Amino acid sequence: MAEELFSAAVRRSTEGRHRDAEQAVFLGQLVTGALPLAGYAAMVAQHHHIYSVLEEAAAVMRDDPVAGPFVHDGLTRLPALEADLRELDGAGLPPSPATQRYTQRLRDVCFTWPGGFVAHHYTRYLGDLSGGQYIAAAVRRHYTTSATSFYAFDGIGSPAAFKARYRSALDAAPWDQEERRRIVDEVLVAYQLNIDVLTDLGREHAAGQAA
Numbered sequence: 001m002a003e004e005l006f007s008a009a010v011r012r013s014t015e016g017r018h019r020d021a022e023q024a025v026f027l028g029q030l031v032t033g034a035l036p037l038a039g040y041a042a043m044v045a046q047h048h049h050i051y052s053v054l055e056e057a058a059a060v061m062r063d064d065p066v067a068g069p070f071v072h073d074g075l076t077r078l079p080a081l082e083a084d085l086r087e088l089d090g091a092g093l094p095p096s097p098a099t100q101r102y103t104q105r106l107r108d109v110c111f112t113w114p115g116g117f118v119a120h121h122y123t124r125y126l127g128d129l130s131g132g133q134y135i136a137a138a139v140r141r142h143y144t145t146s147a148t149s150f151y152a153f154d155g156i157g158s159p160a161a162f163k164a165r166y167r168s169a170l171d172a173a174p175w176d177q178e179e180r181r182r183i184v185d186e187v188l189v190a191y192q193l194n195i196d197v198l199t200d201l202g203r204e205h206a207a208g209q210a211a
């Protein structure tokens with residue numbers, strides 16, 4: 001049997017955690033329009049805290065021979081998040097406890113470990129280019145057509161082609177089996193941190209739910 005590509009292994013090894021993220025109560029209520037607009041604003045505020053650190057790391061890692069090829073100006077989300085937050089009147093909302101753990105983890109691994117940076121980069125940006133587009137359509141339908149620039153990737157060409165190139169870059173990176181295992185483990189951590197952020201958001205904003 002042909003050896004499994006790394007991009008396929010990452011996806012396969014993390015699909016259970018992806019399903020848990022996708023099924024977060026908060027996201028379910030967001031896409032059906034059951035949340036108050038303040039719930040959406042709170043999510044954008046958490047994203048703002050998270051991408052501030054992730055994109056600070058990207059600025060450092062863009063010169064790294066292994067992580068650098070994953071960094072792309074067209075992915076940068078911080079200016080869009082700032083614009084969306086201004087419009088939603090959400091600037092200044094503090095990070096939740098889960099967001100603080102997430103940003104601490106980003107600080108711990110993304111500035112010095114190229115594979116760890118790629119694990120976190122992959123989890124957010126490939127998600128934003130996939131399920132994120134579905135979330136955006138629902139938010140535009142139920143809440144706001146304008147404060148969704150976070151989901152509009154204008155500088156990368158076709159999202160499907162971009163994701164295919166991204167997966168090829170994962171397959172081409174010079175990581176041995178041990179490093180690949182560590183990266184998959186870090187993607188699992190990244191998913192869990194996202195689930196925790198969504199759980200905090202659900203506790204605060206989802207109707208009739210503990211999480």
Ligand code: HEM
Nearest residue numbers: 011021022027122123124126127130131132134135163194
């Ligand atoms: C409503 C919630 C969500 C839906 C409906 C959804 C749906 C999807 C779909 C259909 C794909 C496959 C796209 C493709 O093959 O091109 C995908 C991929 C992905 N999603 Fe989600 N997703 C959701 C939430 C999330 C969350 C919260 C995260 C993590 C922050 C996430 C991270 C990812 C990643 C990293 C991929 C790429 C997997 C790969 O091909 O390697 N998703 N999502």
